[in-house]
Amino acid sequence: MGADKLCIKRRQFLTCGAAAISLLSIIGGRPTEAFGQALPTKPLDPAMPLAQALGYAHDATKVDTTKYPKRQGPEGAKQFCSNCALYTQGGIKLAGQEGEWGKCSLFTDGLVNAKGWCNSWVLKPA
Ligand code: SF4
Incomplete structure (x- = not known):
C-alpha cells in the first residue's frame, strides 16, 4: 500500500471518529445511552x-x-x-x-x- 493510500485511510478514520464524537455530543448522552442501552x-x-x-x-x-x-x-x-x-x-x-x-x-x-x-x-x- 502506498503512502498516499495510507494517508487517505488514516484521514477517513479520523474523520469518522470525529463525526461519531460530534454525534454523541449532539445527542448529549453517554455512549451506552446513545445506542439504546439505558x-x-x-x-x-x-x-x-x-x-x-x-x-x-x-x-x-x-x-x-x-x-x-x-x-x-x-x-x-x-x-x-x-x-x-x-x-x-x-x-x-x-x-x-x-x-x-x-x-x-x-x-x-x-x-x-x-x-x-x-x-x-x-x-x-x-
Ligand atoms: S458483580 Fe460486582 S464484583 Fe462482580 S464483576 Fe460486577 S461489579 Fe465486579
Missing part, C-alpha cells in the same frame, strides 16, 4: 443464570467463601462491587431499596449493590 432501574436478580454462576450476592458478607475461596481472609473481605474494575456508574439510589447501586459491565439486566460481590471481582486500578 441504565437498568432495578436491582440485578441474583437468581439469574449468569449471576448465579458467578456467585453474585447483593451483600458480599453473605457469600459462601467455601464455595468462593477468592473472598476468603482479610484480603477477600475487602472485595466489593464498589472497588471492582467492572463497577462503572456507582452512587445510584433505587426507590424502595437500601444502599448504593451501580452498573456492572457484566450485567445488563439490573444494577449491582455497592456492597455486593461476585467471583469475577477484580481490583479497580488506583
